[in-house]
Amino acid sequence: MKSKLKMRERAVAIGFVAPLFIGFAIFTVIPFIVAVIYSLVDYMALQGKISPISFDVYISLFRGDLVAVGFGQAIINTLIIMLSIPINLLLGLLFSALITQKNFRGGTFFRVVLYLPAVTGAVAITLVWKLMFNETQGIVNIVLKNLGIIEENINWLGISSGSTYPRAVLILKNVWGGIGGVIILYVAGILNIPGTYYEAADIDGASKVRQFISITVPMLTPITFYHLIVSIIGGLQAFMDTQLLANTSATQTIVYFIYDHGINNYRYGYASAASVVLATAVMIITVIQFKLSDKWVYAE
Amino acid sequence: MTNAIKIRSKSRYVFARVIIYIVLGIAAITTIFPYVWMVLASFKTGLEITTYPEQIFPRSPGFDAYVDAFRKLNLGVGIKNTLILEVFAITFSPLVSALGAFSFAKLELPFKRTLLLILLSSMMIPYAALMLPQYQIWQSIQLVDTLGPLIIPSFFGSALMTFFFVQYMQGVPNELFEAAKLDGAGYVRQFFGICLPLIKPALTAQIVLTFVGTWNDYFVPSIYLTGMESKTVQLQLLSLQQQQNNLMDMNIVMAGSVLSSIPMLFIYIFCQRFFVESLAISGIKG
Numbered sequence: 001m002k003s004k005l006k007m008r009e010r011a012v013a014i015g016f017v018a019p020l021f022i023g024f025a026i027f028t029v030i031p032f033i034v035a036v037i038y039s040l041v042d043y044m045a046l047q048g049k050i051s052p053i054s055f056d057v058y059i060s061l062f063r064g065d066l067v068a069v070g071f072g073q074a075i076i077n078t079l080i081i082m083l084s085i086p087i088n089l090l091l092g093l094l095f096s097a098l099i100t101q102k103n104f105r106g107g108t109f110f111r112v113v114l115y116l117p118a119v120t121g122a123v124a125i126t127l128v129w130k131l132m133f134n135e136t137q138g139i140v141n142i143v144l145k146n147l148g149i150i151e152e153n154i155n156w157l158g159i160s161s162g163s164t165y166p167r168a169v170l171i172l173k174n175v176w177g178g179i180g181g182v183i184i185l186y187v188a189g190i191l192n193i194p195g196t197y198y199e200a201a202d203i204d205g206a207s208k209v210r211q212f213i214s215i216t217v218p219m220l221t222p223i224t225f226y227h228l229i230v231s232i233i234g235g236l237q238a239f240m241d242t243q244l245l246a247n248t249s250a251t252q253t254i255v256y257f258i259y260d261h262g263i264n265n266y267r268y269g270y271a272s273a274a275s276v277v278l279a280t281a282v283m284i285i286t287v288i289q290f291k292l293s294d295k296w297v298y299a300e
Numbered sequence: 301m302t303n304a305i306k307i308r309s310k311s312r313y314v315f316a317r318v319i320i321y322i323v324l325g326i327a328a329i330t331t332i333f334p335y336v337w338m339v340l341a342s343f344k345t346g347l348e349i350t351t352y353p354e355q356i357f358p359r360s361p362g363f364d365a366y367v368d369a370f371r372k373l374n375l376g377v378g379i380k381n382t383l384i385l386e387v388f389a390i391t392f393s394p395l396v397s398a399l400g401a402f403s404f405a406k407l408e409l410p411f412k413r414t415l416l417l418i419l420l421s422s423m424m425i426p427y428a429a430l431m432l433p434q435y436q437i438w439q440s441i442q443l444v445d446t447l448g449p450l451i452i453p454s455f456f457g458s459a460l461m462t463f464f465f466v467q468y469m470q471g472v473p474n475e476l477f478e479a480a481k482l483d484g485a486g487y488v489r490q491f492f493g494i495c496l497p498l499i500k501p502a503l504t505a506q507i508v509l510t511f512v513g514t515w516n517d518y519f520v521p522s523i524y525l526t527g528m529e530s531k532t533v534q535l536q537l538l539s540l541q542q543q544q545n546n547l548m549d550m551n552i553v554m555a556g557s558v559l560s561s562i563p564m565l566f567i568y569i570f571c572q573r574f575f576v577e578s579l580a581i582s583g584i585k586g
Contacts, residue, residue: 006408009408009487010407010408012403013403013408013410014409014410016399016400016487017403017404017409017415019399019400019455019456020397020419020456020459020462023453024418024422024456024459026437027430027434027453027456028430030433031429031430031432031433031434031437032425032429032430032433034436035429035430035433038432038433045436095327098320098323098324106324110324111576112572113328113331113332114328114331115568115576116331116332117331118575119512119564119568119575120561120565120568121518121533121557121564122516122518123518123534123535123538123557124534124537124557124558125334125557127537127538127541127554127557128334128335128338128341128554129334131337131341131349131547131554132334137349137350179327181579184576184580185579185580187580188579188580237426237428239519240519243522254428255426255428258429258431259428259523262432263431263523268432271432272432275426275428275429275431275432276429278426279424279426282424282425282426286424
């Protein structure tokens with residue numbers, strides 16, 4: 001009787017998770033296996049052409065033949081734009097420490113304002129950035145010129161502008177848009193640190209700066225680590241800025257490479273190989289996080 | 301402590317505070333400035349935006365650009381399409397995920413730990429790696445350039461949401477379900493009658509986050525929706541851009557941007573704690 005009930009519960013339990021796993025199979029497992037196969041047979045969708053199984057696509061992917069902006073370049077671009085991550089962590093930590101001080105007013109207001117870019121649509125924001133950084137009419141050039149910082153208009157986002165300016169704008173935009181999230185995490189972390197630690201340090205006569213370095217920073221390492229991993233995974237998948245803000249050979253990211261070769265040019269083999277490389281990188285980072293997070297997180 | 305030292309340390313304290321407020325003030329102004337610029341540009345004429353040097357304030361502010369946002373940018377169609385997506389995204393996805401989470405957290409599901417790990421592994425695979433084969437699936441059943449590829453996946457829930465609900469349900473005592481079982485409540489009734497009401501805060505938070513995420517989504521819609529009639533709000537914002545790459549219509553684009561941002565702004569102001577809490581929880585629990 002009891003085991004019959006149990007069997008029934010099991011059947012129901014399996015039924016309840018079934019949609020999740022059916023979706024997982026259709027939208028994740030099968031597409032991923034197909035992508036791996038495409039990369040091995042160099043599938044060209046337009047001609048319906050496939051080649052014998054080999055790693056040739058991967059080899060030419062890294063040698064960079066066939067394409068104007070190579071995969072290696074796309075990786076470098078992606079990594080350079082990810083420079084916003086350490087900037088965000090440092091600035092975010094500093095701001096968080098400032099607004100969580102005792103008797104500090106306006107901390108919540110500040111936190112709410114700085115998280116705004118994460119909530120309003122990225123397309124609208126990207127478009128206004130494009131307007132602000134326009135070469136001839138953009139407010140940024142006008143202000144810089146009036147302040148005497150620059151003499152000639154800078155072509156921030158154009159193809160002819162070399163690599164520094166478009167990348168700098170993308171990094172700046174990522175700092176601008178990402179710092180609010182870092183602050184929310186750090187503030188929550190700082191408020192979680194027991195006040196007794198700081199009281200003890202006060203009694204020992206440690207300065208505020210000293211307390212920040214010796215208590216706050218180490219206590220926040222799990223959050224720093226978590227955010228680092230999450231933003232690396234997110235940063236590797238950056239795409240929109242390349243397509244909408246600055247589409248130059250210095251800013252084309254890995255996902256843009258996949259999109260361009262796959263969706264625009266029907267080179268499914270090529271695009272799939274790049275996507276498998278990307279997926280492998282993300283998987284490795286996730287596993288590292290999983291393994292390390294046990295060690296890093298302080299026992300509560 | 302002598303008075304002189306007290307005063308000196310007091311004035312040092314005030315000085316430090318002033319510096320901190322200046323630094324934070326600059327950061328806040330920098331954050332808000334693009335929004336202000338967006339609003340200002342939306343009240344200008346196309347000519348004003350392209351005249352050099354551009355004036356900061358519109359000479360004769362008017363709502364022409366906002367009217368044009370509906371006429372030329374097709375914003376109305378975009379809002380309609382996005383709202384259709386929202387209906388499915390905020391009902392089916394949370395429900396299916398919660399049902400799965402109920403099974404993971406409260407029922408005799410065999411191999412539950414392993415199954416949950418397998419499900420979570422889907423989050424490790426970037427969308428870009430699945431994009432092309434998924435595109436072919438939708439192509440083969442002729443759903444490209446319809447809302448189908450964006451609606452149908454919500455019938456299968458989301459791994460992230462499921463995980464979130466599992467965590468939340470673990471805090472709900474099992475006794476409640478056992479008592480219901482003794483009363484002869486079926487599993488479906490336990491789910492709707494006990495489970496869902498108990499996880500209401502988590503459910504609300506996920507619905508709010510999903511609503512905002514769906515409204516702002518760009519990448520996936522941009523792949524599937526190409527026709528003027530099927531585009532979402534975010535894609536309609538770009539429809540003038542792609543036709544001609546000049547700034548003449550930028551006032552209309554900015555008006556559309558303002559209109560598309562306002563609903564999110566309100567949701568953010570009123571549901572602020574959901575954003576903060578869900579982010580903070582994910583960070584602290586790792």
